[in-house]
Amino acid sequence: MRVASGGGSCLTRVWEDRLRAVLLAAVIAAFAGGLPPGWAAEAQPPAQKAEAKAAPAKAEYVGSETCQTCHEDIFNAFKKNAHAAVDAGKKKKAWEGKACEACHGPGSRHAESTEKADILNPAKANPATADKNCLTCHLNQPTHVGRIQSGHAHNQVACAACHPIHKEETAKTPRTASINAQCSKCHPSTWAQFQRPYKHKLPEGAMSCVDCHNPHGSFLPRSVSLSSGNEPGCLKCHGNKRGPFTFDHVPVQMEGCTACHQVHGSANPKMLTRHEVRNLCLECHSNLARPAPAASNGLGGIPPAIHDLRSPRYRNCTACHQKIHGSYVNRGLLR
Amino acid sequence: MRLLVGLALILPLWSAEEAKPAAEAKETAPAPAKSAAEQWLTGNFELGYRWVQMSSGNFDVYRSVVNLGEGPKVLGADFRITDPEKRAFDRLTFSMHQWGGEPYSTLRGDAVKDGAYRVTGEYRSLAYFNNIPSFANPLLPRGVTWSQNSYDSRRRYSNVEVEFFPGRRFVPFFAYSRDWAKGRGVLPYFTEGNEYPIPVALKDRTDEYRGGVRIHFDKFHLTLEQGGIQFIDAQEAGYAEFNPGNNTASLFGRTQSLTKLNQIYDVTGSGVFSRVAGTASPFKWLNLFGQFLYSKPETKTGYVVGATGVFLQLNTLRYFTGQQDAVGARAKQPHPSGNIGFEVRPFRRLRVVESLMTDRLHNASSALIAEAVLFPGVTTAEQQVTFLPDRLIYNYNRQEVNAFFDVTSRVMLRGGFRYVWGDAQYSASRLNPFRTVEMGEINQKVGIAGLNVRWNPQISFNGEFEAASSDRMYFRTSLNDYKRMRARARYQVKPSILVGANFSLLDNQNPSPGLQFDLRQRSDSVSIQWAPKEGRRFSLLGDYTRSTLRSDLLYLNPAFLGPERSFYRENAHIATAMLDVNLFKVGSRQARVSGGGSLFVSSFSRATEYYQPVGRFTMPVNRMLEWFGEWRWYCYGESAYRYEAFRTNHIVLGFRFLM
Numbered sequence: 001m002r003v004a005s006g007g008g009s010c011l012t013r014v015w016e017d018r019l020r021a022v023l024l025a026a027v028i029a030a031f032a033g034g035l036p037p038g039w040a041a042e043a044q045p046p047a048q049k050a051e052a053k054a055a056p057a058k059a060e061y062v063g064s065e066t067c068q069t070c071h072e073d074i075f076n077a078f079k080k081n082a083h084a085a086v087d088a089g090k091k092k093k094a095w096e097g098k099a100c101e102a103c104h105g106p107g108s109r110h111a112e113s114t115e116k117a118d119i120l121n122p123a124k125a126n127p128a129t130a131d132k133n134c135l136t137c138h139l140n141q142p143t144h145v146g147r148i149q150s151g152h153a154h155n156q157v158a159c160a161a162c163h164p165i166h167k168e169e170t171a172k173t174p175r176t177a178s179i180n181a182q183c184s185k186c187h188p189s190t191w192a193q194f195q196r197p198y199k200h201k202l203p204e205g206a207m208s209c210v211d212c213h214n215p216h217g218s219f220l221p222r223s224v225s226l227s228s229g230n231e232p233g234c235l236k237c238h239g240n241k242r243g244p245f246t247f248d249h250v251p252v253q254m255e256g257c258t259a260c261h262q263v264h265g266s267a268n269p270k271m272l273t274r275h276e277v278r279n280l281c282l283e284c285h286s287n288l289a290r291p292a293p294a295a296s297n298g299l300g301g302i303p304p305a306i307h308d309l310r311s312p313r314y315r316n317c318t319a320c321h322q323k324i325h326g327s328y329v330n331r332g333l334l335r
Numbered sequence: 336m337r338l339l340v341g342l343a344l345i346l347p348l349w350s351a352e353e354a355k356p357a358a359e360a361k362e363t364a365p366a367p368a369k370s371a372a373e374q375w376l377t378g379n380f381e382l383g384y385r386w387v388q389m390s391s392g393n394f395d396v397y398r399s400v401v402n403l404g405e406g407p408k409v410l411g412a413d414f415r416i417t418d419p420e421k422r423a424f425d426r427l428t429f430s431m432h433q434w435g436g437e438p439y440s441t442l443r444g445d446a447v448k449d450g451a452y453r454v455t456g457e458y459r460s461l462a463y464f465n466n467i468p469s470f471a472n473p474l475l476p477r478g479v480t481w482s483q484n485s486y487d488s489r490r491r492y493s494n495v496e497v498e499f500f501p502g503r504r505f506v507p508f509f510a511y512s513r514d515w516a517k518g519r520g521v522l523p524y525f526t527e528g529n530e531y532p533i534p535v536a537l538k539d540r541t542d543e544y545r546g547g548v549r550i551h552f553d554k555f556h557l558t559l560e561q562g563g564i565q566f567i568d569a570q571e572a573g574y575a576e577f578n579p580g581n582n583t584a585s586l587f588g589r590t591q592s593l594t595k596l597n598q599i600y601d602v603t604g605s606g607v608f609s610r611v612a613g614t615a616s617p618f619k620w621l622n623l624f625g626q627f628l629y630s631k632p633e634t635k636t637g638y639v640v641g642a643t644g645v646f647l648q649l650n651t652l653r654y655f656t657g658q659q660d661a662v663g664a665r666a667k668q669p670h671p672s673g674n675i676g677f678e679v680r681p682f683r684r685l686r687v688v689e690s691l692m693t694d695r696l697h698n699a700s701s702a703l704i705a706e707a708v709l710f711p712g713v714t715t716a717e718q719q720v721t722f723l724p725d726r727l728i729y730n731y732n733r734q735e736v737n738a739f740f741d742v743t744s745r746v747m748l749r750g751g752f753r754y755v756w757g758d759a760q761y762s763a764s765r766l767n768p769f770r771t772v773e774m775g776e777i778n779q780k781v782g783i784a785g786l787n788v789r790w791n792p793q794i795s796f797n798g799e800f801e802a803a804s805s806d807r808m809y810f811r812t813s814l815n816d817y818k819r820m821r822a823r824a825r826y827q828v829k830p831s832i833l834v835g836a837n838f839s840l841l842d843n844q845n846p847s848p849g850l851q852f853d854l855r856q857r858s859d860s861v862s863i864q865w866a867p868k869e870g871r872r873f874s875l876l877g878d879y880t881r882s883t884l885r886s887d888l889l890y891l892n893p894a895f896l897g898p899e900r901s902f903y904r905e906n907a908h909i910a911t912a913m914l915d916v917n918l919f920k921v922g923s924r925q926a927r928v929s930g931g932g933s934l935f936v937s938s939f940s941r942a943t944e945y946y947q948p949v950g951r952f953t954m955p956v957n958r959m960l961e962w963f964g965e966w967r968w969y970c971y972g973e974s975a976y977r978y979e980a981f982r983t984n985h986i987v988l989g990f991r992f993l994m
Contacts, residue, residue, distance in 0.1 A: 080417075085449065085502070123792070124792045126744050126745065126789055127789070128741065128747075129744075139614070139616055139622070140551060140552065140553070140554065140555055140556035140614045140615065140616060141551065141556055141614075142549050142556060142558045142612065144556075144614055144624075145558075145612045145613070145614055145624055145625075145626055146624070147624075148622060148624055148676060148678045148688050148690070149674075149676060149688060149690045149735070154737065154739075154749065154785065154799070155785070155787060155797045155799070155823075156747055156787045156789070156797065175430060175443065176432075176441070185835075185862075185864075186823065186825075186835075187837075188835065188837055188860040188862045188878040188880060189837050189839060189858040189859075189860040189880045189882065191878070191911070192858075192860065192878065192880035192882070192909040192911070193882075193909075195909050195911060195933040195934070195935045195945070195947075196909075196935050196943075196945065197400045197935070197943065197945045197971055198399075198400070201438075201439050201461070203933075204433075204439050205432055205433065205439070205441070206433070206438075206439030206441060206459065206461060219626065219628065219672065219674055219692065226628070227543075228543055228562065228564055228606070228608050228630060228632075229562065229608025229609065229610055229628045229629060229630035229670075230608070230610075230628035230629070230630055230670060230671075230672045230694070231608075231630060231670075236492070236512075236514065237490065237492055237514055239514040239515075239516075239539055239540070239541030239566060240516065240539035240568050242541065242566065242604075242632065243632070243634065243666065243668065243698075244604075244632055244633065244634055244666040244667065244668035244698045244700065245634075245666060245698075245700070246634075246636060246664040246665070246666050246700040246701070246702050246725060247700070247702075247725050248698060248725070248727050248761065250727055250729075250759070250761050251809075251810060253696060253698070253727060253729060254729055254731075254759060254809055254810075255809070255810065255813070259810070259812075267905065267907070267935070267937050267941050267943040268941055269399075269465070269467040269469070269470040270465065270467075270470065273903075274901075274903050274940075275903065275940040275941035275975075277470070277471060279901045279903065282890045282891075282893070282901065283811060283812050283888055283890055283901050284810050284811050284812055285893075286811065286889075286890035286891045286893075299759065299761075299773055299775040299809055299810055300773075300810060300811070305893045305894070306894070307893040307894055308894040309892060309893070309894065311473075312473040312474075312475065312476050313473040313530070313581050313582060315473070316470075316471045316472060316473050316483070317471075318471045318484050319471045319472070319473050319483050319484070319523055319530055319581065320523065320525050320530050322484060322522050322523060322525070328568075328600070328602050328634065328636040328638065328662075328664055328666075328702075329600075329636060329638045329662040329664060329702060329704070331723060331725065331762075331764075334525040335525055335638070335640075
């Protein structure tokens with residue numbers, strides 16, 4: 001009974017082991033791109049993909065002049081784009097006269113059939129595939145130090161979403177306006193903040209988004225750019241807030257300008273996050289000073305003071321604490 | 336001005352005359368135009384005149400918000416010069432905008448010779464006027480509409496950067512920038528028993544020099560940069576009038592006043608900074624990146640003030656008549672930071688990105704303060720010398736890992752985790768009887784999820800979600816236990832119609848006793864771009880955003896220690912729209928009219944209305960010249976501070992020369 005039972009168990013175990021092995025192989029194969037075929041094909045590099053599609057007769061490079069025959073407008077505009085240097089062989093000799101195919105893959109089959117399916121169109125490919133094209137040449141560049149951890153990379157925003165690959169670079173649109181228009185297409189709610197009365201002057205064309213943000217990613221969160229090494233980019237224009245102050249207002253150093261300011265725009269004067277200054281200050285400076293404050297109550301503890309909020313003098317904190325970003329001479333930030 | 340008005344009236348007739356031959360020419364044979372390749376100069380130049388009619392309202396608030404002035408203006412100039420013979424340069428671009436007493440003037444130039452150099456220069460001049468009667472004004476209940484924290488200054492910024500051999504393996508670069516401001520302001524002079532708003536002269540300047548080399552190879556890149564800064568920050572006040580200050584209450588039958596003040600604030604500083612940044616791709620499946628940054632700014636301060644009047648010493652409740660203070664201070668702030676990370680692709684569908692970042696700051700400073708107080712009827716002043724050292728030490732660290740999995744070519748999933756930790760300590764308030772040093776820590780764990788769908792080139796969606804749990808944080812208002820969501824969808828309905836929708840939400844809670852912080856911020860946007868037939872007849876751009884913000888937390892009333900609630904709420908509707916209609920062609924140029932603008936309407940804590948409708952027309956005169964006009968209305972109002980409203984009409988007429 002025990003043997004029979006044991007025999008049955010062994011058999012079951014063998015089948016279980018086999019099943020497990022098959023499942024494991026399937027999982028590995030799936031991860032390795034073996035299953036299903038449709039899935040794997042999508043992950044192929046662009047040039048290989050175009051070649052794979054052209055399996056019946058291997059596609060060959062035909063040169064940019066062949067492309068010009070049908071796409072003359074694109075070709076002419078491209079000649080005034082920075083990428084024209086590829087066609088001139090200034091970057092890699094191998095691509096001289098073949099700039100179109102450097103990104104679109106060999107074009108002989110498409111030239112013969114004129115079918116869209118016979119050529120790779122990075123603009124219509126998924127962003128990861130399209131970006132592989134761009135990063136073949138542009139990966140190891142200074143602007144990409146923060147790229148991998150940037151919000152754009154995390155959200156699969158393709159290079160071509162912002163950078164015109166074919167278009168002629170003209171001077172018809174002011175640079176700031178064109179950058180702002182570009183960014184606001186995907187960030188309309190951020191652009192909406194600039195319609196508030198107190199704001200940085202982006203709609204007026206005095207600034208552009210890239211004055212404060214590095215769209216390729218930065219050391220700081222939200223791709224905020226840096227100045228003078230590792231200082232926040234805000235200090236590029238607000239140099240008088242740089243310090244180091246003899247007496248710091250610590251949130252300025254630790255949480256940055258956004259601790260008190262809505263930097264894109266606000267309905268409150270000086271782009272503050274609160275409608276009255278006292279609310280802004282007292283929200284932090286309110287916990288009682290005591291030997292061991294609750295950890296969750298944070299820094300900024302002050303003891304009871306003479307500030308009677310019924311008097312307008314004490315409702316306007318910056319009327320006395322005028323050096324609110326930090327003072328060189330007074331610990332209370334009064335001078 | 337009369338000439339401009341005359342021309343403005345005559346030019347439409349001329350343009351109408353011009354339109355006929357152009358139409359006839361179209362029927363016969365088009366005039367041979369220069370091909371784009373032959374044009375060595377392209378661009379435009381705009382000249383105009385602005386009339387401003389202030390129909391009603393507060394002029395100071397108008398200047399604080401809009402600040403556009405009347406008169407002749409260079410509204411814009413953009414040029415691109417391509418030298419066909421490529422002698423000194425290959426391409427030169429130049430642009431300038433809003434000149435002629437405008438509040439935001441910009442200038443930018445860029446010259447490139449491929450493989451040899453690239454020079455970029457920039458200059459901006461921004462007027463900063465800020466005088467909002469309701470802001471920092473203790474005298475407002477007495478009818479004084481003059482902020483005691485107001486400025487009228489102009490800030491300028493210039494930058495020049497030269498790169499040699501762009502696109503080559505080794506690219507040396509040098510840059511110089513200057514940021515400086517000069518102007519006047521009103522700031523209060525503080526004494527123990529009163530504050531006296533006085534006019535001050537303000538000046539600051541920062542010069543930055545930097546240089547280095549960028550090294551590019553196929554497998555790696557390295558940037559080495561070294562720089563330095565020099566800066567000054569000066570404030571001066573000379574005042575000799577009777578000033579009763581904000582506190583007019585009498586004590587012991589006397590009131591306080593200021594009769595004379597001389598104050599000089601002189602800060603000079605310098606610093607060095609270094610940057611090493613690199614990326615590498617040793618294998619096809621691995622990318623590495625990292626950077627190390629270091630800066631060490633330091634300042635020296637000299638401060639002298641002499642004041643006479645009637646002042647109150649609070650700790651002795653005695654009146655004194657003169658005060659002289661002198662302060663010498665120094666501060667040094669070494670600040671190293673760095674990050675390092677990698678992206679690994681073990682399988683074709685899977686990417687893992689790991690990054691580690693640290694930011695450390697140590698500000699060590701000290702001040703020697705000499706104070707002398709002169710009491711009436713006494714010939715020698717009471718003197719006190721204090722030495723005050725101060726310190727801020729701050730460490731912040733962040734580690735994040737994200738995995739991206741391509742489920743199909745259309746769907747990508749993201750999952751990740753972020754850990755933030757750090758500590759800080761600084762000198763406690765001198766009124767704190769318990770401690771000389773305050774210490775804080777941050778400890779936060781964040782889970783991350785994301786979804787990216789690109790169903791086809793016409794439809795895309797991406798969403799992100801973060802949920803955080805903190806057991807320690809630096810400030811009461813810091814994000815504690817929060818959830819953040821973002822979603823974005825785009826649908827290209829037709830080649831001519833693109834619609835988009837965005838959603839974001841931040842929900843933060845801190846239920847600690849005495850705090851009970853509840854923050855909820857939400858924003859929903861929809862946008863449309865409609866340009867049938869590639870915008871040949873008309874195009875429409877529009878978006879609408881509904882944003883809400885609700886913040887609610889407890890604080891202690893500093894005088895009575897009773898708990899009070901700080902409640903801030905804003906419900907806002909924001910819309911922008913622009914409709915461009917092409918009318919007819921004059922030669923190759925299009926006559927156009929545009930209309931639209933923006934509106935911002937909010938309710939609750941600072942209920943505000945701000946409308947900026949705009950109407951524009953462009954009338955080509957001939958191939959090289961366009962006549963244009965613009966009307967803009969600025970309408971601003973607040974329900975709590977009605978005297979801060981304003982309404983202005985702006986009319987601009989001008990010419991655009993095209994090349």
